[in-house]
Amino acid sequence: MSVCSTLDPCRCPLCGQDNRCAMAAQAPTNAQAACWCTREQFSAALLQQIPDAAKGKACICQGCVQKTARTT
Template sequence: MSACSTVDPCLCPLCGQANRCAMEASPGQATEPCWCTREQFTAALLQQIPAAAKGKACICQACVQKAAQTT
């Protein structure tokens, strides 16, 4: 199996850094909402996610903020 065929849900699919998604780090546990629930994800940003990672890995906060600065 190729390393590229496996998506790590804890890594940003755009930059490869830790996405620090609280929902992925502790699935099913009642914790404080993740930072991502307070962010705006533009359609243009979401379109950059590779098809293999869609619905499987969260974009990191740095990539979300970088996209917000360029729009």
């Protein structure tokens, strides 16, 4: 079972799709697993697109990261 709440840390704050964040999907009592996002480079331009309410609370999905990488 996921611990996702109203501001859903399991959803990309840019497109709303599942961000597949292993850390957000972990129950608080479990050891946090490493996630794909820990091995990814996020551009400053991409990070600036995150709404203030979601900053530090929800990961960007791989699709948005890859889309930005192709356009920059």
